Amino acid sequence: MAVTGETAGGAVAVRPRARAEQRQPQSRAARIGRAVARGPLNILLLVVAVLWLVPTFGLLFTSLLPASEITTSGWWKVVAHPSLATFDNYSALFDDSDITSALWTTVQIAVGNTVLLVIVASLAGYAFAWLDFPGRDWLFVVVIGLLVVPLQVALIPIFSLYNDTGLFDTVLGLVLFHVAFGLPFGIFLMRNFFAGIPRDILESARIDGASEARIFVRLILPLGLPAIASLAIFQFLWTWNDLIVALTFGRDTQPLTVAIFSQTRQFGSNIDLIAPASFLSLAIPLCVFLAFQRYFVQGMLAGSVK
């Protein structure tokens, strides 16, 4: 029994899971042996997974601590005494007009620039993939070069430009900046995806006399939906989570990250606001991420150099 268990366990350890199962019908002893062999690995990875989750849950539990505890106790106090948990910090948060308006600003920035970017990047991506014009390849190389340009190089000139044009401290100014710096990745992603669309489909549409605009709207966009979803999720998370751009080009136009940042100078005493506001600011992207994880991963794999 013990010997069978060991051999079976050894066999599993060196063979990918699915195949080993299909190849030979497993005896009960083999199954037990395999479970035993996997035991330490499962425990190890379980510990790692828990370690990875603790910080985020720590923030959640901290945000649930009552005002009397939050500056003196750790988050585990709420776990040990669940009756302590309270949503008071959250109701205070939603009564705080700075935070609610910051939330609204964040939504405007993130949604606005994502929609705009998807449109602009799709148009350009289609041109790079399927339209011919002089200098096309050369121009695309420029786009690839722009992929890694740090946005720090644009901060000072755009700051001056925005001050001169009245775009400083406006949602529009932030949206436009985000679109511009999302574009190299967006064009890259879209162009590569569109280039994979079978040529026959496009050719037959052209032979039927469809205009390029019609082909783009009726054919390319529907077929490109997976890539559009990837790009949209990426850009939404990217801009929802932005700090540096909003910190530079906004004063009263504050998204959540900036509003929270302005409280962090007195981190300890403002923790009753910082903790729930931070959790609020990460809960929405987290939901988007969990709902569309597949597209997020696809986008990441398609352009992992950004």
Place this chain on the structure above:
Amino acid sequence: MEAATVTARRRGRGRGRAALVPLLFLAPALIFLVVWVIYPTIWTIVRSFFDRDGGTFVWFDNYKDIFTTDTLLTAIKNNVLWVAVVPALVTAIGLIFAVLTERIRWSTAFKTAVFMPMAISLFAAGVIWRIMDEKDPSRGTINATLKVFDDAFGGGGVVTAAQGSTPQLTGSIERGFVLRTPVRAGQTAELGLTAIPPEEVPRDAPQAARPTPEPGAITGTVWRDFKPGGGRPGVVERGEQGLGGATVELRDSGGGVVATTTTAGDGAFAFRDVGAGPFRVAIGSETFTTPFEGVSWLGEKLITPAVMIAYIWVWAGFAMVIIAAGLSAISREVLEAARTDGATEWQVFRRVTVPMLAPVLSVVFITMIINVLKVFDIILSVAPQSSQDDANVIALAMWRTSFGGVNDFGLGSAIAVFLFVLVIPVLALNIRRFKREEA
């Protein structure tokens, strides 16, 4: 692709408006890229040669300042540290996780748990870790965990504070307390302590034992030399409690420890069959626990490692997912063949898996270098104001110089250009890779 291009070219010419249609599709993107990326980049390069107000052309003075200003040098040093440590660690952790998750049934759940921080802003991740890193063990998660270990293995002491009850017993809780009077076999040692925090002596601790001389032995008592109403120091009296579990050392005249023992519940101890002596008797420092104060993660010394940990927590999932995708593309047959040939798991990993994954690993590694060069938000949120100078990096220094109160656009532009120059090798690498793939 080639054929498609040719066809498109032919069609486009046929229509006679070849240039117009592509231009309409491209125009919005070109406007954005030119106005918000390309023109500002050029402007920044030009601006970096002018002084703070932009009125005077100063040649390379701003660039000289980068390498002569203390805070900026710290930023560069820190960035070097970041580039040296973080990309390699993230790639290694991602590789390990990717390989290990292939062998568990719940790999999707595991990947989601590790990957999840990617959705969180680096700023919020910083807030999370600032809470984790609090110094006070009653609030900071990491120090609370360390305290649990410290309590379990570290001290094992009986009390956290004490003093000798008579001038004869001198020392400190760090070094232990030594009885200044030499002791010989057959004599007793009274080791009375006071100033013990009351809650550390159990209420029902037994009456301290009155030391009785034994021939050939040194006997004695460690006790709390205090009772309500006072009492006489140095004498075991009724109502005074023994201190069990204390470590007692017998030292020779040179100060070397000859023997150690532990007191019984009533504080009594005995060293039997001791030699001629004379000896000194001491309460060992093991008796006392210095309370764990917490590691100062957010202080100036550890702040950079603390931010790095937070950053690795965020990015490990990215590396894991990319590498796992690469791993699933490796042919199973190759791995199977190696195993059939008798290779151990480690050999398969080292000689087959890693070499086949090399392109993916390099993509992850290079991506992480770029990310690390741009690290910004997470430092602002993890590092308290007081240690931000010590945690400084180039991207943060650029922002602080330009917008954080100093408002020196000349120097700020120079730092931005410096950062840009650092990513140029990767930029060139990307273009080369693209051209190779398209060729």
